[in-house]
Amino acid sequence: MSVPIHWYLLLAAAMFCIGAAGALTRRNGISIFLSIELMLNAANLTLVAYSRLLDVRTGQLVVFFVLAVAAAEAAVGLALFIAVFRQRHTIDLNRINLMRW
Amino acid sequence: MEIAPSPVLIDVAVKLAVMLGFVLTVVPVMVWVERRGSALIQDRPGPNRLGPFGLIQPLADALKFMFKEDVTPSAADKPLYLMAPVLALIPAFTTIVVIPFGPTIEAFGRTIPLVIAPAETGVLLFLSLASLGVYSLILAGYGSNNKFSLLGSIRASAQMISYELALTLSVLAVVIPVSSFYLPDVVAYQQEHVWNFIPQFIGFVVFLIASFAETNRLPFDLPEAESELVAGFHTEYSAMRFASFFMGEYASMTALSCLGVTLYFGGWSLPFVHLEGWLGAIVGLLVLVAKVGICMAVFVWVRWTFPRFRYDQLMRLGWKVLLPLAILNLLGVAAMTLAGWI
Amino acid sequence: MEMLIFLLFAALALGSSLVVVLHRNPIYATISLVLTLFCVAVLFVLLGAPFLGVLQVLIYTGAIVVLFLFVIMLLNVGREESHGAGQGLQIAGALGGAAVFFLLVGLALWRTGLPELHPLTADLVALKSLSRDLFTEYLLPFEIVGLLLLVAVIGATVVARKPPQDGPAASTANAEGAEL
Numbered sequence: 001m002s003v004p005i006h007w008y009l010l011l012a013a014a015m016f017c018i019g020a021a022g023a024l025t026r027r028n029g030i031s032i033f034l035s036i037e038l039m040l041n042a043a044n045l046t047l048v049a050y051s052r053l054l055d056v057r058t059g060q061l062v063v064f065f066v067l068a069v070a071a072a073e074a075a076v077g078l079a080l081f082i083a084v085f086r087q088r089h090t091i092d093l094n095r096i097n098l099m100r101w
Numbered sequence: 102m103e104i105a106p107s108p109v110l111i112d113v114a115v116k117l118a119v120m121l122g123f124v125l126t127v128v129p130v131m132v133w134v135e136r137r138g139s140a141l142i143q144d145r146p147g148p149n150r151l152g153p154f155g156l157i158q159p160l161a162d163a164l165k166f167m168f169k170e171d172v173t174p175s176a177a178d179k180p181l182y183l184m185a186p187v188l189a190l191i192p193a194f195t196t197i198v199v200i201p202f203g204p205t206i207e208a209f210g211r212t213i214p215l216v217i218a219p220a221e222t223g224v225l226l227f228l229s230l231a232s233l234g235v236y237s238l239i240l241a242g243y244g245s246n247n248k249f250s251l252l253g254s255i256r257a258s259a260q261m262i263s264y265e266l267a268l269t270l271s272v273l274a275v276v277i278p279v280s281s282f283y284l285p286d287v288v289a290y291q292q293e294h295v296w297n298f299i300p301q302f303i304g305f306v307v308f309l310i311a312s313f314a315e316t317n318r319l320p321f322d323l324p325e326a327e328s329e330l331v332a333g334f335h336t337e338y339s340a341m342r343f344a345s346f347f348m349g350e351y352a353s354m355t356a357l358s359c360l361g362v363t364l365y366f367g368g369w370s371l372p373f374v375h376l377e378g379w380l381g382a383i384v385g386l387l388v389l390v391a392k393v394g395i396c397m398a399v400f401v402w403v404r405w406t407f408p409r410f411r412y413d414q415l416m417r418l419g420w421k422v423l424l425p426l427a428i429l430n431l432l433g434v435a436a437m438t439l440a441g442w443i
Numbered sequence: 444m445e446m447l448i449f450l451l452f453a454a455l456a457l458g459s460s461l462v463v464v465l466h467r468n469p470i471y472a473t474i475s476l477v478l479t480l481f482c483v484a485v486l487f488v489l490l491g492a493p494f495l496g497v498l499q500v501l502i503y504t505g506a507i508v509v510l511f512l513f514v515i516m517l518l519n520v521g522r523e524e525s526h527g528a529g530q531g532l533q534i535a536g537a538l539g540g541a542a543v544f545f546l547l548v549g550l551a552l553w554r555t556g557l558p559e560l561h562p563l564t565a566d567l568v569a570l571k572s573l574s575r576d577l578f579t580e581y582l583l584p585f586e587i588v589g590l591l592l593l594v595a596v597i598g599a600t601v602v603a604r605k606p607p608q609d610g611p612a613a614s615t616a617n618a619e620g621a622e623l
Contacts, residue, residue, distance in 0.1 A: 013544050035463065
């Protein structure tokens with residue numbers, strides 16, 4: 001029996017919401033980053049699911065590019081974390097609030 | 102490129118038994134080869150008390166490991182500490198699923214390609230599963246709650262991911278003229294043309310050096326060097342857990358040797374002989390075993406011949422020498438393929 | 444069979460994504476992320492994109508998460524303090540997440556209804572057609588992404604390196620060697 005496609009969409013939506021809730025409630029910079037990666041993956045899953053449903057390759061190709069961009073973003077983001085840590089000796093985002101009002 | 106339809110379970114089970122049996126047998130054999138080989142190179146007898154030529158030595162080693170006291174550091178991060186030796190075995194035993202060990206045989210009314218996972222993404226699957234090997238190093242070092250382990254593990258994982266790049270690029274260069282990731286296609290290509298290590302010699306050298314670094318073997322074994330960081334990332338492991346790391350190292354050496362032999366030396370095929378059917382399958386398997394054996398002997402030979410690289414020399418070699426060489430090799434092979442030479 | 448694999452890996456993916464978001468220790472969260480990514484890769488294969496599944500394991504779990512672990516160990520990021528977000532904010536976060544979830548689900552199902560699935564065509568799965576598209580129709584994004592990765596590498600190296608002690612002259616002096 002084949003798996004109905006909307007189950008994949010539900011799973012992706014659930015993962016996205018879990019990631020979003022995590023990104024909004026966590027205080028640790030790295031944990032927020034992990035939640036963002038989770039959201040990206042949920043989006044990838046949705047794209048591939050729709051690609052399968054509509055029998056086109058566009059979704060798969062977009063996921064290919066998302067993968068590359070996510071890698072670039074992770075590298076730069078973590079480099080930024082290292083640089084901020086050197087200055088402030090903390091990753092706790094509540095304490096890195098220089099630009100907050 | 103013919104990919105077989107969904108394989109029957111019994112086929113997969115038998116092929117798995119063959120390949121797993123091969124890898125599991127290699128480990129104790131390699132223990133013996135390592136010790137007698139190193140003794141030969143160092144002009145000393147080596148183990149010769151247990152059985153003729155010390156052949157029972159691996160059994161004695163295994164028994165010793167089983168009965169040794171299992172010391173766990175009290176402040177270690179238990180789940181990570183316990184997970185790391187298991188993770189060390191996973192890449193080695195999962196990557197062998199894409200290695201072909203014989204020609205496609207026709208039996209029981211169906212076509213059976215002699216590769217456990219006839220996936221189109223062959224070599225990429227190997228590389229992706231091999232890249233999971235970093236985790237056991239990282240978790241072992243971190244979970245041991247020990248400065249030397251952590252330092253050793255960070256060095257080891259940085260080394261692994263740096264040399265993975267050169268490895269991947271040299272593998273890509275092999276894939277280009279074949280225009281398929283599927284390893285039986287690579288073997289078929291080498292049967293029609295010449296073994297890949299001749300036109301792609303630079304790529305072969307890069308692959309060889311990178312595979313030494315991937316498996317943490319000398320001359321790249323600074324992370325686990327006895328005289329440097331106590332024992333590096335597996336300092337705090339004793340008895341069976343240490344044996345798991347040991348086994349994992351030999352098994353991943355075997356897997357990488359299988360890949361290297363398949364990519365550069367024709368895998369299970371012989372140069373002027375056309376193998377097919379059941380006889381071909383058996384001969385193919387034996388040829389693969391022989392070639393992998395030679396490759397493992399080279400591993401042992403190099404280990405006891407060269408001094409160890411210092412860490413900064415190691416990283417410099419990986420990034421500034423091997424990576425550009427691998428890229429040049431890739432460009433050269435692509436140009437040759439376009440020109441129709443290979 | 445496909446249903447069994449889907450259920451197993453979907454449950455695993457959901458469970459480990461919950462652990463990623465809820466666990467206090469960043470190392471455990473990262474390990475759970477590895478598990479989640481691996482499950483998603485399996486789901487990609489089930490959806491007829493084996494190449495993407497393999498790429499996911501190779502790039503995401505093999506490189507990106509290793510980078511995460513390095514940074515966590517380098518910066519010695521410890522356990523988050525237990526009153527990190529406060530009970531109210533956590534409950535608000537959970538409720539907000541659930542609300543967005545139902546919104547997304549409604550959107551997905553309202554537009555497409557319960558769709559019919561054709562059997563998997565070889566053309567969708569084949570690597571050759573994917574790569575042909577990548578190098579013909581999508582060549583410009585491909586090249587741009589290559590440039591982006593180059594920029595990211597240079598940027599990350601520049602941002603993360605130690606600031607030179609006495610001015611720019613010193614930075615060329617210690618070009619060799621690793622920090623470790």
